[in-house]
Amino acid sequence: MGRWEPDAQGRLGRAALELYLDPGYEQTTVADIAARAGVTERTFFRHFADKREVLFAGSAAFQQTVLSAIADHTEATTALAAAAAGMDAAAAFLQSSPDPTFARRRAAVIAANASLQERELLKLATVTSASASALVERGFEPDEAAVAAEAAMAAFRLAFERWIASDEPLDLRELVAEGVARFRSLA
C-alpha cells in the first residue's frame, strides 16, 4: 500500500465496525482492521489511537454540531429551548449520515461491551457539560443551564434508544422533540 490512500480513515472505520459486529469487538485486532481496509497498521495508528477510538471518531463533530446550534439559535428564549436546538441539530446530523445504518450498528457494538458503554456515557456527559457552558455563554443562569443541558441530553438519549430499537423508520428529530416536551411537562 503506497502513500496514496483515499479515505483511509473511512475505510478503516467501516472495516472496524464490520469486524466488531462479527467476530466481535474483543476478538478483533488492529491488524485485522488494517488488513480488511487494505492499509498498514501504521496507517491505522495515524488515524486512531487504539481500536476503541474508532467508535468515537465522530464525537468531536457531534459535540461541535450541538454547540454551534446552541450558539446560533439566538431566538431560543429559554435555556431548555436553546439546549433542545442543540439536540435537534445532533439528531439531524445522525440522520443525514451517508450510511444511515452506521449509528445503529455502532450502537449494537457498544451495547455488547461494558467498557464501550462507559466510554459512550463519558463522551455524552462531556457534551452535556459543554452544552451547559454554551448556555451560560448565551446569558442563561448556570443552574438553569445545567438542568436544561441535562434534560435535553436525556431526551436525546431516550429518543436515540427508541430510534435504533425500532424496526420501522422513525424520525429521530421528532422523537427528540417529543422527549423534550415530556421534560417540559414534568411540573
Next chain:
Amino acid sequence: MGRWEPDAQGRLGRAALELYLDPGYEQTTVADIAARAGVTERTFFRHFADKREVLFAGSAAFQQTVLSAIADHTEATTALAAAAAGMDAAAAFLQSSPDPTFARRRAAVIAANASLQERELLKLATVTSASASALVERGFEPDEAAVAAEAAMAAFRLAFERWIASDEPLDLRELVAEGVARFRSLA
C-alpha cells in the same frame, strides 16, 4: 494474619482510598492495599474482584436504597415525585455515612481518572434504568417513568457535585430537592 479478620472489607476500603489519594490510583497495587490493611492479597480478592471495584462496593446498597424508596413512597402521585423520593433516600444514605468525608474523597479519586469516571457513569445509568422500571412497577407510564428517572438522577448528580465542591457543610437532601424543583419548572 489469621482467619479472624474483623471488618477486613472496611479496612481494605479505607486503606485503598488513602492510597488512591496518595500516591494515586494508578500507582497503587492490590499488594499495597492489602499490606496497609494488614491482610493478605488473598483476603483482598475474597472481598473485591479488582482494585477498581473497591470504589464501587457501595453501588448495590445505593441502588437498593433508591429502589426501596420508590416502592415505599406510595403517596407520591407523579412519577417525578416518586423518583425524587428515591434520590432523597440516596442523599440521606450518603449523608448518614459513619465517615462523612468518604463520599468526597471517593469523588476526588474518581474525578482524577477517566476510566473511573466512566465506570461511575455506567453505575448511575444502571440505577436510572432500574428506577424507571420501579416506577413502571408502581403503575406510571413507561415514557413518563423514563423521563422522571432521568430528571431525578440528573438533579442528584448536580446536587452531589455542588455538595462535594462546597467548603461549607451543605444539606445534600435540600440540594437534591432544589434540583428536582428546577426540573419541575422547566416548562
